[in-house]
Amino acid sequence: MIVEIVSTGTELLLGQIVNTNAPYLARKLNELGFDAVYQTTVGDNRRRMASVFSIALERADIVITSGGLGPTQGDITKEVSAELLGRDLQLHEPSVEHIQAFFKRRHLTMTNNNLRQAMMPTGAIVVTNHRGTAPGVIIEHGEKTIIHLPGPPAELEHMFENSILPYLTNRFGGQGVIISKVLRTFGIGESILEERIRQFILAQKNPTIALLARSGEIHVRLTAKADSEDAARALIAELEASLREHIEEYVFGMDEQSLEQVVGEELRRRELTVALAESCTGGGATAKLTDVPGSSAYLIGSIVCYDNRIKTELVGVAPETLQKHGAVSQETATEMAQGIRGRFAADIGIGITGIAGPDGGSDEKPVGLVYLAVAGQQGIIVEEEHFSGQRSAIKTRAVNSALDLLRRYLQKIK
Template sequence: MKVEIVTTGSELLLGQIVNTNAAYMSQRLNDLGFDVIYQTTVGDNHDRMKEVLEHALSRADIVITSGGLGPTQGDITKEVSAEIFGRKMKLHAESKRRMEERFAQRHVVWTDNNLRQVTLPEGAEVFLNYNGIASGVVLENNGKYLINLPGPPSEMKDMFERSLKPFLQRKFGFKHIIVSKVLNTMGLGESLLETEIKDLILAQSNPTLALLIRPAGVIIRITAKADTREQAEEMIAQMEEKIRQRVGSYIYAANDENLEEIVAKLLRDNCIKVSCAESCTGGMLAQRLTSISGSSSYLDGSIVTYSNDVKTKFLSVDEDLLCAKGAVCAEVAGHMAEGVVQMFNSDIGVGITGIAGPTGGTKTKPVGLVYIGVSGKYGTEVTENHFGGTRDEVRYRATQQALFMLRQYILKNIKK
């Protein structure tokens, strides 16, 4: 069944609130095996809303709206839906009774405009609202379904799970299930990553593959449709194995795992202590490592060495080197990593130096240039990195690369 989601409300178009409802409904509908083919947002305008809903009904079997069921004159979704299906509006007795009960419990007097929330299209199937007042409705005509859900996320989610999901099961059954798995990568750009698995992408049918850029790197999303979750997961596993054979060294996590959690587990499991010396990231790497409970077991300490004097005094970075090459160079990053190992007597040290911007860049050392060093008893490794984006994005990407390098350093040397 093809589904279109229509979120209503001028506040969405003005950017005053983030449209989380569309994301939630899309994910849940796909989980249940429904194909969400379009998402549309429309403001609180009668003519435009009617046009959008009619167009949605022309290309989808089920149109689900959220928003516009409240008590004000701008809440018009039910009225427009009823007009499209040729239905009159009528007070719904059970919804009114529940509204009066709810107001009484809160010791609040309801006003006449609240009746708009419990006045529904005639002949509609009603979804009672257990987290609010406005009831949801289902309208059907010639095999097309128009479903109105409330806009507040807590009300929408509860109504979706409590009422819409059983309705969809009863009417259509869940003949298929759609399952996705995300592989998180670092170290390969989107174009290079695509080149490595291009034949798999071109040959895709079920499962499907998609590459998506995220601040933390490029992700590979594998999506399979099957009769059961077990079948879908098996299809995904077969495709994942093919991908890992090509680019496995660049994959650091799956689904919602984040890099600091993975690195923290590696450090804990191998009884490794780490320390950080940060310049342009200003302690962000240490913050990410300490965001995990129990970080005292693997983080010895951290120092922000923004000035050259501090680099020299605490990390023993050579003054002549700083004068000759400046603070942003590979040698300084390596010496920072080596110096912080000595300072805290840790097993591994990480040093970061760069230009986060938006000012401070030059022709030879542009904004986004960051050198990262990792040092320990197996030697010192340094990478030159060029990150794009805002100041915060450059700093975050630098810490992401530092965590990735730390992971690689441990994995490469752990068997030695």
């Protein structure tokens, strides 16, 4: 079954708000095995909305709309679809009572225009709104089905979960199951990764393979369709095993697992503590580590040593090192990692120093040059990185690379 998601509302067209309903519905529908392959957004304009609904009903079996069911004159979704399908709008008594009760419960005054929300296309299935006043609507029209949902995300999501999802499952039943799994990689570029697994990409059918770049990470998404969840998971497991043979060293986690979660688990498992000395990242690596609940178990703290005086006086970098090699150097990064490790009595110390730009670069040391160091009982690793982009992108890449370096350091410790 082909599904089109139509989002209505001039505020979406003006770019004043980001559309979160469409991705929510898309995710849910795909999980159910429906092919939600078109998404359209249109404003509160009768002619254009009618044309969008009409194209959608032609190319999709099921059209799901959001928005435009409210009490104002701008709420025209039901009127447009009723006219398009040649149906009248009639006052739906149970909805009137529901709306009245809603207002009474909240000690609010109901105005006459609230009754607009109780006008329903003839022959429609009316869906109660347990989170607001505007009911949902399902219209079965020949081979096609059109479903109108309210725009506020809390109302839409509650109605979808509790009424639309059971309706779709009962009526259309076994669409099969679509399952996705994401392998998250770090430290390899998109095109090199694609080269490595090209044979699988060219031969892909079911599961399919998609590559996605996400602030320095490349995600490999495997999507399988099968009759049951078990069968879909088995298809994914088989392909995943083959892919891992080619990219194993870069895979740090799966699905929603973040680098900071993975690093946190590895530290916790080994009962190790960590401290950081950050310069160009300004505390961003520490802040990311503390995004994980319970990170106080392994994070002692950090010093953000923006001023060179702090690097020497508090972190313990030798003044001669700064003089001879500069603040952005392998040597300074190393002494930052060693210094903070000693100073904070941590098992592992991390040093980050670089040039985030836009100023401060030179031919020898350009903007984007970053040194990362990890020091611990297993010795020291230092890496030189060259990042591109804006200041914020360079900072983010440096933060993520530092966490990945720590991850790789930990892997060497059994």
